[in-house]
Each structure stands twice: as C-alpha cells, then as structure tokens.
Amino acid sequence: MTLDETVDLLTPLALAMRAPLGVPTFKAYHAVLKNVPMPLAAAALDQLTASGLRFFPSAPEIQAASERVRRQQLALQPWTPCCECEDTPRWRAAEIDGVTRMERCPCVGRHQAVLAERGLLEPIAMLPGEAGVGENEQAYPDVQQIPESVRLRLQAIAGQKVLR
Numbered sequence: 001m002t003l004d005e006t007v008d009l010l011t012p013l014a015l016a017m018r019a020p021l022g023v024p025t026f027k028a029y030h031a032v033l034k035n036v037p038m039p040l041a042a043a044a045l046d047q048l049t050a051s052g053l054r055f056f057p058s059a060p061e062i063q064a065a066s067e068r069v070r071r072q073q074l075a076l077q078p079w080t081p082c083c084e085c086e087d088t089p090r091w092r093a094a095e096i097d098g099v100t101r102m103e104r105c106p107c108v109g110r111h112q113a114v115l116a117e118r119g120l121l122e123p124i125a126m127l128p129g130e131a132g133v134g135e136n137e138q139a140y141p142d143v144q145q146i147p148e149s150v151r152l153r154l155q156a157i158a159g160q161k162v163l164r
Contacts, residue, residue: 005038006030013045019056032059033066037119040066040073060125067124074120082107 001009007026014021033041044065048057057065084092085105092105115121143151 001030001033001036001038001041003027003030006033009038009041009045013049014056017053017056021056029059029062032063036063036066036124040069040119040124043069043073063125064127067127070120070124073118074115077115077120079108079111081105 003026006029010021010026010029013019036044041062044062045057047069048061048065081089082105085107088102090105090108091102093100094103095101096103112121146154
C-alpha cells in the first residue's frame with residue numbers, strides 16, 4: 001500500500017471519528033501498513049468499524065485485522081481439482097516417451113497465482129496468542145542452554161534433596 005492509499009483509506013474514518021491525523025501520523029501508519037494489500041486493509045477497516053469502535057484503531061490493530069480478513073478470504077477460496085486431476089488430486093497422467101506417467105497438474109499453479117494476485121498467499125502479521133507472540137515465548141532456558149558449570153552444580157544440589 002502506498003502513502004496515498006493509506007491517506008485515502010484512513011481519512012474517511014478519521015473524519016467520522018473526529019480523530020486529528022496529520023502528515024506525520026499518516027507516514028507512521030504507512031510505515032506499518034506498507035506490506036498490507038489495499039483491498040485487505042479496506043475490508044479489515046470495514047470489519048473493525050462494524051464491531052463498534054470507540055477509538056481510532058492503531059496501525060498494529062489494522063494490520064492484525066487485515067491478517068484475519070486474509071485468512072477468512074483464503075478459507076473461502078479452497079483449491080478444487082480440475083477435470084484432469086479429479087481422480088488423482090494434484091496429479092495428472094501424461095504421455096512421456098510412450099510411457100504414461102504422472103506429473104503435477106497445472107491447476108494447482110493457476111490457483112496459487114490467483115491467490116497471489118489477490119494478496120492472500122503471504123501472511124501479513126502474527127495474531128496475538130500464536131506461537132512466538134507474547135505469552136507463548138519461553139521465559140526460561142532449557143537444560144542444554146545452561147552453561148556446563150552451572151548445570152553440574154544444579155545437578156549436585158538436586159541430588160542432595162530428599163523427599164521426606
């Protein structure tokens with residue numbers, strides 16, 4: 001999304017919510033949303049406003065909403081086998097040097113190309129609660145990550161402890 005598209009996307013909502021947005025704010029939003037396709041961001045803002053916003057959404061909120069919209073649209077457009085590969089999905093029979101062999105069906109590539117054209121293939125953001133985000137990160141090291149000298153002392157202390 002370009003800076004002009006970001007301005008065009010956010011201005012109507014900013015006016016409706018009476019949020020004062022200036023050039024620096026638009027540039028900051030653009031810095032976060034530059035990898036979000038415009039149709040996904042517009043659909044995400046529509047969903048956010050339909051949910052009853054009280055405050056103007058932040059750029060990360062719009063980005064996360066765009067990822068949810070991307071996943072919804074991706075789920076609504078599943079791949080279905082064509083007539084050549086309906087018996088053996090993703091593979092079709094091909095005559096090569098007089099021998100019938102199986103080869104990848106081009107319908108899979110066509111489907112991938114359509115999804116890529118719509119900006120649905122590449123993830124936009126990690127959603128809260130997913131691996132690697134916030135509370136799912138490991139706070140403590142594994143036993144193998146502890147230095148050898150410390151590990152030996154810990155094992156000696158643990159060996160001395162006796163349950164009573």
